[in-house]
Amino acid sequence: RLGLLHGGLSVDEREQLRLAFQAEPSEHPMRVLLATDAASEGIDLQNHCHRLVNYDIPFNPNKLEQRIGRIDRYGQRRSPEIRHFVGSGWSGSVDSFEADLEFLSRVVKKVAQMKADLGSVNAVLSDRVQRRMLGERIDLGPDDLDVGPGGSVAAGGTVPVAENVREQVRRLRANLDDTVRELGITPAAVRRVVGTALSLARQQALTPYVDEKEHAEGLFTVPTLTGSWQRASAGLTEKLRREDLPPGTPPRQRPITFDPAMAKDRDDVVLAHLGHRLVDMSTRLLRGAVSNADVGLHRVTAVRSDDPRCEEVLIGAFSRFVLVGADGVRLHEEVLYAGGWAPATGRFRRLENLTVLGDLVGTALAAGRPVSGETRERLVERWPAVRPGVLSALEWRTRTRQESLTRLLGQRRAAEENRITTILDQFAATLRGAIEDPENDEDALFSRFEIARSREELAQYRKDRQAWQDRLDRLDQERRRELDVIAQRYRDPRQHQFPVAVVLVVPAAEEAR
Structure with a gap:
């Protein structure tokens, strides 16, 4: 089947042609597109x-x-x-x-x-x-x-030689993977954020997606959202108008997934990535809820774990860590976590292996199995004895993180100073070159263009050259001022810490008592 695309079509008609041509051959018969340069x-x-x-x-x-x-x-x-x-x-x-x-x-x-x-x-x-x-x-x-x-x-x-783009892409990909691992941006974590935000906003929950063709684990149906959350549904409906359906049939809603691998090479699935409106609204809501006591966000939870590594109750405490420069500029922000073991008898033991701690807490939260009421009551009774140890673990984590950030902040400061110096040096070289260029000499300029040396023209020419020189003379002072601002910003950063949440991971044996 042949499609025709040209400048006389409306925006909607062009989009329908594109969607048809991009669709699976089994979904639409258009396989040949004849187009002008409009495409x-x-x-x-x-x-x-x-x-x-x-x-x-x-x-x-x-x-x-x-x-x-x-x-x-x-x-x-x-x-x-x-x-x-x-x-x-x-x-x-x-x-x-x-x-x-x-x-x-x-x-x-x-x-x-x-x-x-x-x-x-x-x-x-x-x-x-x-x-x-x-x-x-x-x-x-x-x-x-x-x-x-x-x-x-x-x-x-005459054309600059391009760098090795493949190597650049490889390095950027490695940096991206490291960031994803460091921040824990997993499909399960993003889904949990969205689920929590929908609950806080009193919206219906996501449901597993099922239709006559497939029931794939990891696909979800977005419910009918109300209020300002209706915006998060934009783009979920199928855009291509199917010719095999009766006229007036509403477009089918596509499922969402939080796993990029499931959405790869598929037009019938929407990837809920970090920039997607549903995820963006969810993260904004939770970010505000962290520092707003009026939002009904539970800051303590207890979940059951069947992990054999978890033989005793494990406590994970999360806090928001912010470093602010002397001029009020936020230099760094992240959520830190620390914790340890809280046995039924004995003292709290800090777990210094944060990788193991994060893995155990994350796995238990992903399972999402709450403990019984009796277990919660026992944990409440045990909390006063372990509270000092948990706070001590958070203080230790904050201290070690601030020490590790010293090098990072030093590199960032050097990069900012180098950027300012480079920009001003290039600007100075441009001004100096214009002033010293023989082509801009008064005699050469007016002679070349055969312009009469009227009093007004000469006055304007000399005024322009003086403005160049004045700007050049001020650059050293401007450089010192900018570098002083940067030095002051990084000289003595102040750290602030805000409580976020406490997670208690209870082993199956503890739950059975």
């Missing part, structure tokens, strides 16, 4: 398409690359196949029209090569093409493009 920018077409045919070749290779980028982008599972038309006998022709086609065909190959190399030579290619179309005889030979270090492309030394 050359800002549209994803890579889900089930890897072939593109250029009926015409634009003079500007930038536009050609934009076309190719509709299917040659993240999520493409096959190597894109790009084809274009040329005149018969083009390879040996010297006719003007045939030569143009031959030239443009080589441009196509160059663009494909530069995309493969992750380089950028658009400026050079655009200049060559435009000059060729204006009648100049331009040869585009293999020496015009040089492959630089790391497989990047440089053109005649």
Whole structure:
């Protein structure tokens, strides 16, 4: 089935064409899209398409690359196949029209090569093409493009050599994975945040998603939300209007998942990531609830654990830790946790292995099995004896964390000082270069443009040059002032701590007593 996309369509009509073309072949029959350059920018077409045919070749290779980028982008599972038309006998022709086609065909190959190399030579290619179309005889030979270090492309030394993008991506991916592990951003944790927030907001709870096709663990149906929470439902309904349904049938609501792996390569599932409105509203509500006693957030919970490592009651205490600079700027903020074992008899023992502590508490919270009323009463009676030990563990954790942040804050301070110094040095070099440039000399400037040296023009010219010099003279003082502000900010940061929650993990044996 053929779809037609052109500039005369409305925004909704274009979106329906895109959704149909991106849908699974079993969901929609549209498999061929004939489009003008209205489809050359800002549209994803890579889900089930890897072939593109250029009926015409634009003079500007930038536009050609934009076309190719509709299917040659993240999520493409096959190597894109790009084809274009040329005149018969083009390879040996010297006719003007045939030569143009031959030239443009080589441009196509160059663009494909530069995309493969992750380089950028658009400026050079655009200049060559435009000059060729204006009648100049331009040869585009293999020496015009040089492959630089790391497989990047440089053109005649005029375009900066791209860095090794793959290595940059690998490092960024490693940093992202480390951050996710450090902050505990797991699908179960994000789901728990949303579930708690919906309960606090007096909304209905998420329910497991079930339909006639599948019942997958990890898919959830968002209930009908009320009040301001209705905004969190935006984007959940199926956007593609299905032709097999009767007219007027409301669009189907898509399930959500908190696991990126489950949403990969699927249009019928919505990933509730950290930036999704439902998750964002939930985290905002819980953040406010932490410091607002009027919100009905329970700050103490007791859950049962079947983990064999948990032989005694384990207590995990959480606090909000904030470092503020001398000028009131927040330098660091995180939620710290500490805790230890609270046996039925004997003293509280601090657990210094925070990885084990976090794993035990997190696993127990994910299971979400509350203890019985009798067990809660026993824990309440035991709390006064263990409270000093829990507070001591939190103080120890705060102290060690503040010590470990010394190096991090030092690096951040050095980075800010270096940024200020670099910016002002570059600005000073620009001003100095403009002042010392012979082209800006009074005699050379007025002589070159044959401008009469009227009194007003000379006065304005000298005023401008004096303004440059005055600004240059003030830069040293401005640099010292900015560096003093940074030094004062990091000189003696003040730490603040606010209680968040206490979690008691009860082993099965304790629950059975």
